[in-house]
Every structure is written in structure tokens, then in C-alpha cells.
Amino acid sequence: MVSMPDPVELFFAGERHVLRCLNLDDTDRLIAFFNSHNEETVRLRYGYFFKEMTVARARELVGVDQCRDLALALFSFGAEGEPVIDAIGRYFLLPSGRSAEMAFIVRETKRRLGMAQTLLRALAATARVRGLTKLVAQVQRENRGMIALFRKEGATVKSNLGADAVDISLPLKPVRKRSHA
Numbered sequence: 153m154v155s156m157p158d159p160v161e162l163f164f165a166g167e168r169h170v171l172r173c174l175n176l177d178d179t180d181r182l183i184a185f186f187n188s189h190n191e192e193t194v195r196l197r198y199g200y201f202f203k204e205m206t207v208a209r210a211r212e213l214v215g216v217d218q219c220r221d222l223a224l225a226l227f228s229f230g231a232e233g234e235p236v237i238d239a240i241g242r243y244f245l246l247p248s249g250r251s252a253e254m255a256f257i258v259r260e261t262k263r264r265l266g267m268a269q270t271l272l273r274a275l276a277a278t279a280r281v282r283g284l285t286k287l288v289a290q291v292q293r294e295n296r297g298m299i300a301l302f303r304k305e306g307a308t309v310k311s312n313l314g315a316d317a318v319d320i321s322l323p324l325k326p327v328r329k330r331s332h333a
């Protein structure tokens with residue numbers, strides 16, 4: 153059976169949030185989240201700026217095969233109790249099947265509360281259980297916040313001469329199998 157993270161309740165700045173997998177019901181929420189981003193946020197996350205998150209693209213982003221890839225979000229709750237996306241962390245499996253590429257995005261008003269770190273740890277925990285050996289990312293050299301977080305979590309950072317992006321590699325310790333003496 154493929155390991156899947158259970159929904160979990162967490163508090164950031166004293167406010168209740170829920171961490172869970174995204175699904176197709178979150179399509180409109182993802183579009184609303186995208187519409188809250190400024191240009192720099194879009195560029196840092198996607199590598200270039202674009203104005204509109206179409207329904208088709210949003211469906212792809214929330215409707216990933218969660219048994220293979222993983223797309224997690226942190227939700228807060230609006231006045232009527234409706235879920236609002238505040239942060240997303242995801243990885244998609246690379247062709248080797250042993251490593252995956254990750255990406256993060258956090259609402260501008262909710263930065264430095266530990267959301268990306270929480271998502272990174274949740275992604276890494278599931279990836280380990282699924283037998284992946286590392287998580288990788290390409291991050292723009294100027295993205296000091298993201299690079300600082302990866303370093304803090306034990307990743308190596310490799311810069312390539314002349315390139316705008318650095319290569320991140322986070323090794324995952326294999327999950328110990330129980331021995332039956």
C-alpha cells in the first residue's frame with residue numbers, strides 16, 4: 153500500500169490550519185490563491201510570470217496522482233468556515249523513480265511562520281516511507297529565503313557557473329525495517 157499523509161491540524165501564529173493533500177475540489181481555491189500572488193511570487197515559484205491561472209492548469213495542479221507524486225497544502229478557514237489555501241508544497245517523481253523534484257509557495261501575508269518548513273518535512277517524511285532517496289529542486293540564485301530553508305533542513309546547494317539557478321539536493325535517510333529476532 154502506498155503511504156499517504158493523513159490530514160493534520162496545526163497552528164500558525166495562533167490560527168488553526170489543516171495540512172492535507174490537494175484534490176480536484178480545491179480547483180477554485182487554487183485559482184484564488186494564485187490571484188493573491190504578486191509578480192515576484194509567481195516568478196520565483198514558476199520560473200516566469202504569467203497573469204492567469206486557468207481552470208485547466210489549476211485542475212492539473214490539484215489533481216495530481218497522489219500515490220506517485222505528492223501535493224500538500226495548508227488551509228486556514230474564512231469567516232464562513234470555508235477553506236482557504238495559504239501554502240502549497242509538492243513534489244513530482246523523476247524518471248529514475250528514486251528521487252523527486254519539489255516546489256513551495258506561501259501566501260505573502262503568512263511568510264516566516266514555518267509553513268514551508270512544515271510542508272518540506274511532511275513531503276520528506278512521506279517520500280522516505282515511499283523509498284525515495286532524495287528530493288531535489290532548482291532555485292533561482294536570488295531566492296535567498298528558499299535556499300536558507302533548504303540549507304537549514306540539511307540540503308546541499310550546488311551553484312553552476314553562469315547559471316541563474318542553483319541545484320538543491322536533500323538526501324533522505326532510508327526508513328529502518330524492523331528486525332524480527
Ligand SMILES: CC(C)(COP(=O)(O)OP(=O)(O)OC[C@H]1O[C@@H](n2cnc3c(N)ncnc32)[C@H](O)[C@@H]1OP(=O)(O)O)[C@@H](O)C(=O)NCCC(=O)NCCS
Nearest residue numbers: 196255256257258263264265266267268269297298300301
Ligand atoms: C521561500 C518560501 C516558500 C518560504 O516560505 P515560509 O513559509 O516563509 O518559510 P518558513 O517560515 O518555513 O521559513 C523557515 C526558515 O527558512 C529560512 N527562511 C525562509 N524565508 C526566508 C527569507 N526570506 N530570508 C531568510 N531566511 C528565510 C529561515 O531560516 C526560516 O526560519 P526563521 O523564520 O525561524 O528564521 C516563501 O517565501 C515563498 O513562497 N516564496 C515565493 C515562492 C518561492 O520562492 N518558491 C520556491 C520555489 S522552489
